[in-house]
Amino acid sequence: MTPSLSLHALPGVPLVEPGDDIAVLILAALAASELVLEVGDVLVLAQKIVSKAEGRYAYLNVVEPSAQAVELAGQCDKDSRHMQIVLNESREIIRKRPGVVIVEHVLGYVHANAGIDRSNINSDDDNPRLLLLPENPDRSAAELRSALLASTGVGVNIIINDSAGRAWRNGTVGFAIATAGFEALENRVGEADLYGRPLEVTEVAVADELAAAASFMMGQGDEALPLVLIRGAKLRPSAAGSASLIRDREKDMFR
Structure with a gap:
């Protein structure tokens, strides 16, 4: 079967206020779009709705x-x-x-x-x-994953995304500030390329790639689409969170 990936921006998410239950809002948005969570789904949330719910x-x-x-x-x-x-x-x-x-x-x-x-x-x-950004985004993502699992019985993957510029390119792009449920950075060193040669340095920031795709769907203005469901991503399970995405200072050539 040809690999495929689908993204659904969920409309109707209300303006979030401090103390709102994000899991409840997600389930309501899914129901309004006649969607049901499936094992392996990825839910991408804009950072702002998490920060607003947490009163940041x-x-x-x-x-x-x-x-x-x-x-x-x-x-x-x-x-x-x-x-x-x-x-x-x-x-x-x-x-x-x-x-x-x-x-x-x-x-x-x-x-x-x-x-x-x-x-x-x-x-x-x-x-x-x-x-402000959430105080502990990975904790927020993990707690949301647990709440959805308790409500639906389905284990999904969570990304909280934000937008940022890059040192070597113009424009902003979505990136992950938190993950839960999967390996955010996949180390493929030692795997074979098309010609059987082992990969030597390849690491794939899968969380950032998915965060950017979701950010495109969310928009940056008045679209009011802070929640995206991604289906079809093949991810490696992990409880490690997103810390692996941050480059060590001694390896950062742009400082």
């Missing part, structure tokens, strides 16, 4: 910027309170220019503005707020 908001009016944040704001043409929140969520500033600061997030990702933004976020102009 920061309010600018209660932030007291440090001297470092004030200096960084001047260099990047940003609000100093925003820069303080970025600093709070970061291990290190890697690059900066007007409009953007590239940091190593406390979770290990190299990310613009620590993954913090205002897009698709309802905010009061008198007390503006920003949305």
Whole structure:
């Protein structure tokens, strides 16, 4: 049989509020689309709905910027309170220019503005707020997988995705900030190529490839499609999460 992969962007997901049960919202969206989970399915969730459900908001009016944040704001043409929140969520500033600061997030990702933004976020102009990444995305993914298994009896794979630029290409692309249920990075070293030669360095970031495909379906504007069901992916089971996707600093040639 010819390999195939199908992606279904699920409409009708409501605007998520702190405390909402993501598993319940997923099951309702699946039912509305007349879809039933199957073993091996992958559910890809936009980071924003997970962060919103977890109440990961920061309010600018209660932030007291440090001297470092004030200096960084001047260099990047940003609000100093925003820069303080970025600093709070970061291990290190890697690059900066007007409009953007590239940091190593406390979770290990190299990310613009620590993954913090205002897009698709309802905010009061008198007390503006920003949305942070989930505190522990892999834990969030694992808990969601367990909740869906308890509700349906079906073990599915979970990806939480976000968008980021890349050091060597223009434009943003979806990538996985969390996984549950499968091997996020497949090591194929030692396997044979078409001519029987062993692969020497090949590792496949399957979670990022699926995250990018789902991101294309979700869109980046007002599409309101934060949930994608992927069917047909052949994945290796694993409970390890997504840490293997983050390159060790000593091997990162772009720092």
